[in-house]
Amino acid sequence: MADQANPFDSLQEQLDAAAEYVDARDDVLERLKHPERVLETTLSVELDDGSIELFDAYRSQFNGDRGPYKGGIRYHPGVTRDEVKALSGWMAYKCAIVDIPYGGGKGGIEVDPANYSESELERLTRAFAAELRPLIGEDRDIPAPDVNTGQREMNWIKDTYETLEHTTAPGVITGKALDSGGSEGRVEATGRSTMLTARETFAWLGRDLSEATVAVQGYGNAGSIAARLIDEQGGTIVAVSDSSGGIYDPEGLDAEAVADTKAETGSVVDHAGEEISNDELLTLDVDLLIPAALENAIDEALAHDVEADVITEAANGPITPAADEVLADKEVYVVPDILANAGGVVVSYFEWVQNRQRFSWTEERVNDELEAVITDAFDDLVEAHETNGTPTLRTAAYAVAIERVVDAYTQAGNWP
Ligand code: GLU
Secondary structure: OOOOOOHHHHHHHHHHHOOOOOOOOHHHHHOOOOOEEEEEEEEEEEEEOOOOOEEEEEEEEOOOOOOEEEEEEEOOOOOHHHOOOOOHHHHHHHHHHHHOOEEEEEEEEEOHHHHHOHHHHHHHHHHHHHHOOOOOOOOEEEEEEEEOHHHHHHHHHHHHHHHHOOOHHHHOOOOHHHHOOOOOOOOOHHHHHHHHHHHHHHHHOOHHHHHHHEEOOOOOOHHHHHHHHHHHHHHOEEEEEOEEEEOOOOOOOOHHHHHHHHHHHHHHHOOOOEEEHHHHHHHOHHHHHHOOOOOOOOOOOHHOOOOOOEEEEOOOOOOHHHHHHHHOOHHHHHHHHHHHOOOOHHHHHHHHHHHHHHHOOHHHHHHHHHHHHHHOOOOOOHHHHHHOOOOHHHHHHHHHHHHHHHHHHHOOOOOO
């Protein structure tokens, strides 16, 4: 059972671990461990039966030194202020390691969307968008999808913003549907960077992803697409899971067929295969493990039982700092979330560029440019790891990212 590490404490521990490899003043480093501001609001939403329900919602703007705040909005019953603060910090350093001109932000509403009708979710989303309006903008703060949100919610937020502002500003939000100003390749992008970073890591280790056995925890957008793309590369997906449980087939699962089953029945467990629990999946003896669900999936106790050689974090924050140490001692290579799942925000950046230019790219161009960004960032990470002898790839990634944010902060100077 995963522990309940506070994600904001985890973020700060990760930053502290990397700080010793960064040439910067302690007070500057301290500044870059806290968000610049957090909106906390209570949304009142009329339900279909005419009653009013209240929802806690947050938007954290962590750091804007490298560009507009950028990051998704999640709908989940476990959303808290500290979780959103942590996620916004991870976004700031994610945008820095892939070197796109954004700061970091994140939002969330404490809600289980499965319990509400589409019209209730639309009113909830528009209520949040109206609260966000003074804070967001194409050059200010640009939200995007995250857990349990997608094109539908992004389209509503764009429409609310544009209606209230009496303008068209598609770049105010990314992850939109194509006809609402979305980009080719955006839906696949998080899974694609997970596959690309796994491929690069195996090559760096002198191995080949096409010969790897793979387990995927979480079969939402990121997990299911990473599984399909790795399947296409020749890797063998032996196990997948979602919140209802998992399935295992040592001969290999057809990743796309499993996604079809989940779309039909609501869960991967309805697909053929031996049933296993999430903890069993996380401790399978596989070459590659992909946690693609929520924070804290692998805690210290579970880490002792992990048998994978490589882990690529498609989720944000799935490994606690204590678990990270255990995995490092066992020489498990962990490709950190801020690089492994950065494809989403990189293609969000491409979407925003296309929106600003009112010019659309082909899917091929999007995928080619994404691959170039991710492989360059991977090379930066490996160089930092090998030059500094950092204990983990995560620490190397943060060392590179923190240095970029420190430089922007220092060049701008403190205000006021
Ligand atoms: N929610 C995604 C993430 O955690 C994407 C953010 C974005 O596209 O701005 O990286």
